Structures are given as structure tokens and as C-alpha cells.
Amino acid sequence: MFTVSSGEQKRSSKPRVVIIGGGFGGLTLAKNLKNAPVDVLMLDRHNYHTFQPLLYQVAMGAIEADSIGFPIRRIFTRQENFSFNMADVHMINPESNTLTTSVGTIHYDYLVVATGSNTNFFGNAQIAHFAMPMKNIPEAFNIRSLILQNLESALVTADMREKFALMTFVVVGGGPTGVELAGALAEMRHLILGKDYHGLSKYDMRVYLVEGKPVVLGSMSPQASGKAQKFLTDSGVVIYNGAHVESYDGFYLKINNGKTIKTRNVFWAAGVKGEMPDGFPAELITKSSRIQTDEISRVKGYRNVFAIGDVAAMITDETPNGHPGVAPAAIQQGEKLAKNLVNLIKGQPTAPFKYRDKGSLATIGRNKAVADLGKIHLSGFIAWVLWGVVHIMSIAGFTSKGIIFLSWAINYFTKNSDNRLVIRYFNTETRMAETECK
Numbered sequence: 001m002f003t004v005s006s007g008e009q010k011r012s013s014k015p016r017v018v019i020i021g022g023g024f025g026g027l028t029l030a031k032n033l034k035n036a037p038v039d040v041l042m043l044d045r046h047n048y049h050t051f052q053p054l055l056y057q058v059a060m061g062a063i064e065a066d067s068i069g070f071p072i073r074r075i076f077t078r079q080e081n082f083s084f085n086m087a088d089v090h091m092i093n094p095e096s097n098t099l100t101t102s103v104g105t106i107h108y109d110y111l112v113v114a115t116g117s118n119t120n121f122f123g124n125a126q127i128a129h130f131a132m133p134m135k136n137i138p139e140a141f142n143i144r145s146l147i148l149q150n151l152e153s154a155l156v157t158a159d160m161r162e163k164f165a166l167m168t169f170v171v172v173g174g175g176p177t178g179v180e181l182a183g184a185l186a187e188m189r190h191l192i193l194g195k196d197y198h199g200l201s202k203y204d205m206r207v208y209l210v211e212g213k214p215v216v217l218g219s220m221s222p223q224a225s226g227k228a229q230k231f232l233t234d235s236g237v238v239i240y241n242g243a244h245v246e247s248y249d250g251f252y253l254k255i256n257n258g259k260t261i262k263t264r265n266v267f268w269a270a271g272v273k274g275e276m277p278d279g280f281p282a283e284l285i286t287k288s289s290r291i292q293t294d295e296i297s298r299v300k301g302y303r304n305v306f307a308i309g310d311v312a313a314m315i316t317d318e319t320p321n322g323h324p325g326v327a328p329a330a331i332q333q334g335e336k337l338a339k340n341l342v343n344l345i346k347g348q349p350t351a352p353f354k355y356r357d358k359g360s361l362a363t364i365g366r367n368k369a370v371a372d373l374g375k376i377h378l379s380g381f382i383a384w385v386l387w388g389v390v391h392i393m394s395i396a397g398f399t400s401k402g403i404i405f406l407s408w409a410i411n412y413f414t415k416n417s418d419n420r421l422v423i424r425y426f427n428t429e430t431r432m433a434e435t436e437c438k
């Protein structure tokens, strides 16, 4: 075991595997190295793991934030060869096998970059300033506060133009996250607005979804995307397909289909890019900012540096763009790399990674979801129950499973929720500084 001493840690005689990132990939890898002849040091800028698939429910006040975050130390209480430092990794220095971090210089024998992805605003600084991303818990909190603050302001403003903008919600990006968020906003309008906001009419609240592709959920089957489109339209969401946002200045959102929407609420779910420390040569980084690896997740051209999950692009003939940026791909890469690392250390042969696609799910709201399970396509109530079961099963920790299940049950029967609190006032102008810590 290591002991911490001003950032650097004392080393045992075993090889040290440093994992940057306690996300789905990093956690799985560390757990699978439990009985390996290595010391594992995990570094993450947060001291908790985030279950991102339910971030939108935190943003909508459906569940409490703590139930989708898990202390990394708690997960590894019983793993003797594991230790953790809360640290932001700034730079990788492969020539010296070290990392420059917020807690000092850290040495590694094997390095695994599992730093995930971040929101891609495609270089548009104005959109990045005014639109709301949702990749982590602080950002979900920002969205929750913004929605609730704007509804409060809509109640008291005498300016009808402003009231209209405060009550207009635009989700950009019709992938699973955008569809889930748009569905939840539509549900809020139907079930909560009239009940809790006396003085606001649900007919004044508008929800738009802007998607660049001709269909929503373009990565799913035609059956799933068709159903999702219908569920959303039936809930009153206005969908602009094949449309791209051109600009947003905090009030006017301009779309390339000629429409301009007056809105104070723009949620950006239109793209992601790999998130990584500095130090990799530019030629290794793909257009979507992912690190190119070989079939055992080893970063091309490196001996002892690996990358898994959203940040990695394992480019092969079968996967010319790498694997999808989803939790199962990160988990499976973590599992496989644990075996391959042990084999490498023991001088035994390694085996290439093969992704097993177990299917896709997306929910659009109460009793409405879509599921692709190989050739089987489900929609409606059955898919919604399946979505719930899969998510409850996937969340770490018995307590969190229980809290989320209980919250869902109460919300379902009361058609309301108790988490709509403005705990931290959101201010666009201070947002950039506040979320620097991501």
C-alpha cells in the first residue's frame, strides 16, 4: 500500500497501475485488478463516481443528486491493493512515466487514461457561454436551478416577451439524453406546472427539440426512433429534424431552418468530445478528440499507456470510428484490460477486445420508452419498465438503488416530486468560473 506524502506516494515493490478517472471504465478496471500482482492508484478530480444516465432526472428534480454519485473510497473499502487521490491530472509525461497533477507529480509503471468525455460546442464560444451542458452533477444542478428560477421569474415579470422566453425550453440534440430531457420537460408542463405554479398556464410553456439528423434517436432502430418521435410529438414537444442551431445569445436562438426562438433556456445535448490531460501528440487524437488505441486498448506508439471508455478510439477495420460512447463499452473495455494488463506483466499473450452490444434503451416519460434488443424492438409500458429495471440494477450501492426506486415510486403515484429546490442560485455570468472544477 502507498502512503501519501505531498502529492507523490511511497511505492511498494509491485508495479503501480495508475488509473485516471473513476467513471464506468476506470472503476471496472480497478475492481478487476483486485487480485492482480499490482498496486492500483486511482486519480479523479471528484471524490465520487457519477451515474450519468440519470443526470437528467437530477436536472428535472425527479431524484436527489446524492443518489447518483458514489464515494470512490467507499466502493473500494475492501480492496487492499487500491488507493485513491482526489486530483486533477493536467499533464502526462511519458518520457519520465509521470503525471503532473493538482497534488504534485505522480509516478506510474502502467497508466490507464479513463477520463471520459465532455460537451462539444463545436468551437462556438457564444453557445458555450449561454447554453447549458449536462455532463456532471454540478451542471445538472445548474439546469435544475435555471428551470426553477425562470419559472419563478415568469410568475412575477410584467414583460410578456420576457415571460414567453422564460417559459420556452429548447433542447438541442435528439440522442437519448436530449430525448429524455425533452420528454421530462413535457411531463413537467403536463403534471406539475398547473399544480404547483398557480398563475402559470401550461399553454404558455413550450418545449422544442432541435436535431441535426432527419430523425431523433438516430443511433437506434427506425422503429425506436419513429416511436420516440411520436411519443414526444404527442406530449406537445415541437421537433425540428434536420436542423442545426446557428447561434444563441442568451435570448434569441437561431436555427438554420429559418426559425428564431425567443428563449432563456437552452440545453445542449448535441455532441461530446474526449476529455483528456495534455501530453499526447496531436496525430494520435481523432476528430472527436479521442485517443487512438490498438485492440488491447494500448495507446498507439506507447508501451505502458492505455486508454478506455469514451476517451478511447479503438480503430480497427470493424470499428473505423471506435466504439460507441456508452457505459457498456467502457465497462467491457475495463474488464478486458484488467486481464490483458495482468498477462502483459506476467509476459503472457494478450487477447483483442470485442464489444458485445446488449441493446439500447431510452425513456420519453411516464410509461413511455423504447428498447432495441437485437432484433426485438419494444416500446411503451414494457420498454419503460425494462428501462427502470436496467437502470436500478446498474446503479452502484444498495442505498442508492433503494432511494431511487422509492423516489420513482412516490413520483409515479403522486405525479409530482420533492426535489425541486433552488439550493444554489444559478447565474450565467458566473457559471464558467464555477464549473471550472467540473
Ligand SMILES: Cc1cc2nc3c(=O)[nH]c(=O)nc-3n(C[C@H](O)[C@H](O)[C@H](O)COP(=O)(O)OP(=O)(O)OC[C@H]3O[C@@H](n4cnc5c(N)ncnc54)[C@H](O)[C@@H]3O)c2cc1C
Residues within 6 Å of the ligand: 020, 021, 022, 023, 024, 025, 026, 043, 044, 045, 046, 048, 049, 050, 052, 053, 054, 055, 056, 087, 088, 089, 090, 114, 115, 116, 117, 134, 135, 136, 176, 177, 275, 276, 277, 308, 309, 310, 311, 325, 326, 327, 328, 330
Ligand atoms: C447525460 C448523459 C446520459 C447518458 N446516458 C447513458 C445511457 O443511458 N446509457 C449508456 O450506456 N451511456 C449513457 N451515457 C454515456 C456514459 O455515461 C458514458 O459512456 C460513460 O460514462 C463513459 O465512461 P468512462 O469511464 O469512459 O468515463 P466517465 O464515466 O465520464 O468518467 C470519467 C471520469 O474521469 C474524471 N476525469 C476526467 N478528466 C480528468 C482529469 N484530467 N483528472 C482527473 N479526473 C478526470 C471525471 O471526473 C470522471 O469521474 C450518458 C452520458 C451522459 C452525459
